[in-house]
Each structure stands twice: as C-alpha cells, then as structure tokens.
Amino acid sequence: MRRRRWVSPILVFTIAQLAWFALLGLWIYWYVSNYMIFIEVGERISPQFVFSTVNIALLVGGIVLLMAVAMGLALIFSRLNEQLKLNKMYDSFIANVTHELKSPLASIQLYLETLGSREVPPSRRDEFINLMLRDSQRLNALISSILEISGLEDKKKVYKQEFYRADELVRSLVAETREQYNLNNNALHIAGSADCICRVDWRSMKVVLNNLVDNAIKYTAGELHIEVGISSQAGKFIIEVRDRGIGILEEDHKEIFKKFRRVANPDSPTVKGTGLGLYWVREIIRHHRGKISVDSAGLTRGTTFRIELPTYPANKLETTLPAKKETNA
Known part of the structure; x- marks a missing residue:
C-alpha cells in the first residue's frame, strides 16, 4: 500500500516561485513609493518617516516570504534527493x-x-x-x-481468506516449505502451540513463510537451523521465525521492509535478490490486519521475524472447515 503524499513537490515549487515574485513586488513597491515621496517633499521629510508602520510591515512580510521561499526550495531539494535515491x-x-x-x-x-x-x-x-x-x-x-x-x-489483489486452526495451518505451511527447499526436520522445525482460530489466505501465508525461510537460508553461513515458534495471547496469533544467521544491525530493522531496499552486509556480499521479498511479506501481513517486526541482537547473532495476526471465535471455523478439509484432501 503506497503512502499517500499530501504535498506535491511541483505544488511546493509553484508556491515558492509565487512567494518569490510577491516578495520582489513588495520590495519594488516599497522602493518606488518611498522614492516618489522623496521626490515630492525633498529634504523637508524626516528621515524617520521611512520607518513607519507600513514600511516595517512590508519589511517583515518580505522577510517571512523570503523564509517561505528558502523552506520551499529546501523541501524541493529534499524531495529531489529522495527521488535520486529511489x-x-x-x-x-x-x-x-x-x-x-x-x-x-x-x-x-x-x-x-x-x-x-x-x-x-x-x-x-x-x-x-x-x-x-x-x-x-x-x-x-x-x-x-x-x-x-x-x-x-494497485489494490487489485483479492485474498481468499478462510478460517483455520492455527496449529494445523502452520504445520501444513512448514511441511510444504520443507518439501520445496528440501529441508529436514532439524533444519526447519516447529516449536510451541497455538489453540486459536485465524483467518488467512493460505497461498499468501505460504509466500510469507517461503520468503522468511529463503532469507534465513541465504544469510546463514554455517549449519542451517530455523525454528517456527507459534503461540497465542491476548487475542493474537503469533508466529516467530528464528534463525542463527548473520543477523541485522538495529539501524536496519525498519529499512529491510522498504521496497527495493537491500541492506549491504560484508559477510554476504554475493547474496542476490530483488529487494522485494520482505516488502511483499509486510504488505501481505498488513492486508491480513496483522503486523510484522524484526529483532536481532546484532551481526552473527541471528534474526527473529515476529508476525501477529488477529484471532477469531471457534464457531467461525464450523462454517468453513468441511470445505477446507475437502480442499486439502
């Protein structure tokens, strides 16, 4: 989901130019009006006359407009720098x-x-x-x-969300992922239990788990060990995917979920990717009314991705469970 921008750089640039021309006009008016006064009255006018309330207001207004121009241009350059990075x-x-x-x-x-x-x-x-x-x-x-x-x-993606027992859902997802990546039970295993009901799109959650496991495989230098921890508390179904890989610096925790963003790491310079995986994961979880976060004690200390999804009453499962059993058969 794209973050809506309330301020357009083009609009800011236009306003800045209008403010600049207004400032220029005010100062021209100020100069011409005072010049005409001096032409008419000559030296009889007191020098303090030019510092009247009107003139001071024009001066202050000009300074304010000049500051507005400076701020507008600073914002434009900031946006330009952002665009260059993009x-x-x-x-x-x-x-x-x-x-x-x-x-x-x-x-x-x-x-x-x-x-x-x-x-x-x-x-x-x-x-x-x-x-x-x-x-x-x-x-x-x-x-x-x-x-x-x-x-x-583009908000064209339609999710086929259905109700599942959380334990059964995760076990089926992990089994599929083990087969896809040819992993044994020691390399990828489940810990804990979650006696709750969740509502998800099974295929999309498979994408989530696959991306997290794929990341763990890419960024683990030694023996692969991935644990999928599940639990439920306070109306939330919690999934934690833990690995013993190279870890992530704290300042990069939010960066890794941004589109096209790939964090440079000297321990894995040859790892290739598009920079879309974790961004895709985050968007899927958002569309499931959940949230995802990452925790790592630092480089070489492993990484934990934590997913929180809402839970539902048990009676919700009874309406869709028979059809789901037939689908999985």
Whole structure:
C-alpha cells in the first residue's frame, strides 16, 4: 500500500516561485513609493518617516516570504534527493532482476543445447529435464512475485481468506516449505502451540513463510537451523521465525521492509535478490490486519521475524472447515 503524499513537490515549487515574485513586488513597491515621496517633499521629510508602520510591515512580510521561499526550495531539494535515491534503487532492482532472469535462462539454454547436440543417456536426460523444470519454476516464481506486488499496490489483489486452526495451518505451511527447499526436520522445525482460530489466505501465508525461510537460508553461513515458534495471547496469533544467521544491525530493522531496499552486509556480499521479498511479506501481513517486526541482537547473532495476526471465535471455523478439509484432501 503506497503512502499517500499530501504535498506535491511541483505544488511546493509553484508556491515558492509565487512567494518569490510577491516578495520582489513588495520590495519594488516599497522602493518606488518611498522614492516618489522623496521626490515630492525633498529634504523637508524626516528621515524617520521611512520607518513607519507600513514600511516595517512590508519589511517583515518580505522577510517571512523570503523564509517561505528558502523552506520551499529546501523541501524541493529534499524531495529531489529522495527521488535520486529511489532511482538508484530502481537501477539496482533492474540489475538484480536481470541477473535473476538470466541465470535460469542460461541454464535452460545450456541443457537444451546439450540435449540437441549429442546423445545423452536416459538417466542424464531425466536429470536435465528436472533441472530445467526447476529453473522454469524459479522464473515463474520471480515473475509472479513482481505481478503480485503490482496487484497489491494497485489494490487489485483479492485474498481468499478462510478460517483455520492455527496449529494445523502452520504445520501444513512448514511441511510444504520443507518439501520445496528440501529441508529436514532439524533444519526447519516447529516449536510451541497455538489453540486459536485465524483467518488467512493460505497461498499468501505460504509466500510469507517461503520468503522468511529463503532469507534465513541465504544469510546463514554455517549449519542451517530455523525454528517456527507459534503461540497465542491476548487475542493474537503469533508466529516467530528464528534463525542463527548473520543477523541485522538495529539501524536496519525498519529499512529491510522498504521496497527495493537491500541492506549491504560484508559477510554476504554475493547474496542476490530483488529487494522485494520482505516488502511483499509486510504488505501481505498488513492486508491480513496483522503486523510484522524484526529483532536481532546484532551481526552473527541471528534474526527473529515476529508476525501477529488477529484471532477469531471457534464457531467461525464450523462454517468453513468441511470445505477446507475437502480442499486439502
């Protein structure tokens, strides 16, 4: 969801220019009127006359308008600097997306050229086909994520939210993620329990968990250990995804959820990405009337992402549970 801007830089620039011309006009008027007075009365007028109430008001008004011009120009330059940073992030995004697209395409092309230029044993042919399918799925996931985020911002994304038992929901999501990333129970496991009902779009919550797990995999240098903690308290269903990765500096905690924002880290200079993953996660959670935050004790100390979602009365589940069981069967 885009934050609405109440002040347009173009409007500010226009007002600043009008204030400048008004200031110039006032000072011209002040000079001409005093000059005409001196022409008419000559030296008979007291020098203190020019410091009358009207003249002082004009002087003060001119100073105020000059300050308004200065503030307007400062705001314009601030917006310009912000736009330049945004353009830099766009350039970085394009470069990253291009890399993410070219890598699987190059891989698919290589396998196809190999299959077309020589005889390949059936076992190797099946391996090549599986690898090409995996790369094509990676391409599809990247393109789908960009389209999904565009739909979120244009408010065209429609969520199919249904009621679930929180425990069952998380266990099904974790099982899918384990299979997708080929992780064992030690690498990705669940801790705690949550005896409550939540209302979510299952597919969107899978995107959330996948992105958080993908981040943990990318930013863990040693043995992978991801814990998905679940609990409920005070009308909230809480999910905490903890890893033992490289961690995040405190000043970057809010930055990582911004669009196109990728935090530079000397411990992971080769990690590639679009800068959209955590932004996408945050927008999904917002559309579920929840909130997400991050906590890390610092570099090399791991990271915890905390998600809070509202809970619902148990009788809500009875209206949709049979259909949901059939869907999951």
